Amino acid sequence: MSLVTVNDLSFSYTGKPLIRNINLRLSAGEAVGILGINGAGKTTLFDLICQLRHPCGGEIINRSKHPTYLTQILTPPPQLKMCEVFELIMHLNAPAPMTLCTAQARLYTWSSALSNRYRAIAHKKAATCSYGEIRSFFTLTLLLIGSDLIMLDEPTAGVDPGFRHFIWLGIKKACAEGACVLVSSHYTEEIAANCNRFYMLAHQHLEAFTSGDQFLARYGANSLTDAFLNASLT
Numbered sequence: 001m002s003l004v005t006v007n008d009l010s011f012s013y014t015g016k017p018l019i020r021n022i023n024l025r026l027s028a029g030e031a032v033g034i035l036g037i038n039g040a041g042k043t044t045l046f047d048l049i050c051q052l053r054h055p056c057g058g059e060i061i062n063r064s065k066h067p068t069y070l071t072q073i074l075t076p077p078p079q080l081k082m083c084e085v086f087e088l089i090m091h092l093n094a095p096a097p098m099t100l101c102t103a104q105a106r107l108y109t110w111s112s113a114l115s116n117r118y119r120a121i122a123h124k125k126a127a128t129c130s131y132g133e134i135r136s137f138f139t140l141t142l143l144l145i146g147s148d149l150i151m152l153d154e155p156t157a158g159v160d161p162g163f164r165h166f167i168w169l170g171i172k173k174a175c176a177e178g179a180c181v182l183v184s185s186h187y188t189e190e191i192a193a194n195c196n197r198f199y200m201l202a203h204q205h206l207e208a209f210t211s212g213d214q215f216l217a218r219y220g221a222n223s224l225t226d227a228f229l230n231a232s233l234t
Contacts (some may be wrong), residue, residue, distance in 0.1 A: 001063070003028050003149060003180050004049060007057035008051055011044055017196035018044055021058070022206040024199070026180045028148065033170050033191035033198030034184040036146045040201045043072060043161035043183040046151050049182075051138075064180075066095040068142045072153050082137055086122060089138070094145040103144050110173065111170045114140075136163040143170035146230045150174055152183040156190065188215075188224040202231045 006024035010014045010017065018041045026032055027186040036042045041207050049060055050069050087101050100122060108115035121129060121137050128135075139155040151173075156164045166191065171181045175196075191198045192212035198217070199206045209215045210226055221227035 003024060003063055005059075005061040006049070007059050007061075009060065010042070010056045011046065011048060011053065011120055012056050017204055019201070019206070020204045022201075023152055026149070026182060026208060028178050028180050030195060030196040031175050031181045031183065033195035034182065034201055035186070035188060035191055035198060035228060035231075036149075036201035037182070037186070040232070041204070042201055043200070044155055046071075046153050046182070046184070049151065050081050060081055062149070064147075066091050066093075066147045067149040067151065068145065068147040069151045070139055070142055070153055070155055072157075074138055076126040076134065078125065081122070082134075083122040083128060085137070088143060089141050089146065093142065095129050095148070096146060099143060103141065107142055109138065110167060110169055111166065113162075117163070120155075132159045132163065136167065139167050142227070143147075143167075143174045146177075146179075147174075148179055148180050150181045152181065154184055156185060156187065164190070177220075188212075188228045192224055193227060200228075200231045207231075 002025045004026040005023060006020045008023065010020045012018060034042050044053060046069065048055055049062060054064065068083065073177055090098055104115050104119050107118050115229055118140060121133050136159050139152060143152055155167055197210050199208050215224065215227050219227040219230040221230055
């Protein structure tokens with residue numbers, strides 16, 4: 001049984017269609033990517049699955065018990081330390097309590113360097129953190145807390161290569177523990193390399209792909225970037 005089922009979903013802004021008759025299935029233990037240019041409707045699709053918006057047509061069946069959603073806009077109170085932000089995330093999202101020490105210990109099993117970077121950010125005030133540090137801290141925290149559906153809207157945007165590597169490592173770890181991770185991105189290469197399958201959202205429709213080679217063949221391209229451009233602009 002699918003964790004999330006989307007049937008013939010449509011959505012419009014003031015009468016202007018954004019997505020039309022799209023279908024999507026999400027299952028436990030898989031990472032699924034969503035590609036698309038700015039304004040294609042990726043964030044709107046995530047909002048619809050989380051019931052932050054209501055569709056104009058079709059249906060969404062969401063069977064997840066503990067969903068979490070990383071949005072594009074993250075504005076923690078500037079005077080809070082990130083360890084206090086961690087406690088707030090735990091209070092609002094975690095299906096079971098987790099301490100910062102436990103989170104750091106789990107990260108240490110992935111990488112001692114990652115655990116050290118995460119700990120250093122935890123003791124900084126949000127006002128002194130870079131955008132990439134805040135985004136990485138939020139993303140890794142959500143991947144640790146045991147949610148069954150984790151929705152990440154462009155988690156690696158503005159993130160340095162080291163944290164980008166660790167975010168994808170965390171996504172794979174969460175999937176191995178049974179979570180479904182739905183992740184959007186503009187980085188075609190990382191989606192094709194790390195997701196079990198992915199979709200291209202363009203011209204109001206969602207098209208499925210099982211590999212980068214299939215994506216290249218579909219759009220007659222020699223590179224994933226060219227395939228992305230061909231899908232988006234033609």
